[in-house]
Amino acid sequence: MIVLEWLFLTIAPCDAAEPWQLGSQDAATPMMQGIMDLHHDIFFFLILILVFVSRMLVRALWHFHYQTNPIPQRIVHGTTIEILRTIFPVIRGRLCLLRMAHYLSYEEDPDVVRFVYEELQRAATPGAYDEALRRFLNLRQGAKRKKDK
16 A cells, blocks of 8 residues: 555645535646636526526516416417527527538638538539539549649
């Protein structure tokens, strides 16, 4: 046991988790510090969302109580706002997805960027992907041949 303590002597003064500890232990690397900062930032918005949703839930329970509001048709329901709250996040998500695919492919290879951009611009048809993939592979092979010459 003494040999193990001597071998791991450098680890002894390091920070470690403790029983019933609240929060994370101190960050040892800049990446872990960034992860902890991201956690704190996300948790702030999570608390805001929790408060907002709790308020909406309590308000709905208050207004739709059977004694306070025996006829529920008095409250106007917003069908339009419900449709908009469903459609807009889908559109925003697709735009973000297209941009992220473009940026992720841009870092790796310019040929892949061109391929992804052309595919995003082209309408999706059943045989278009196979044809575009063949063109992409031919472009890559042609580029290698030009470099060899």
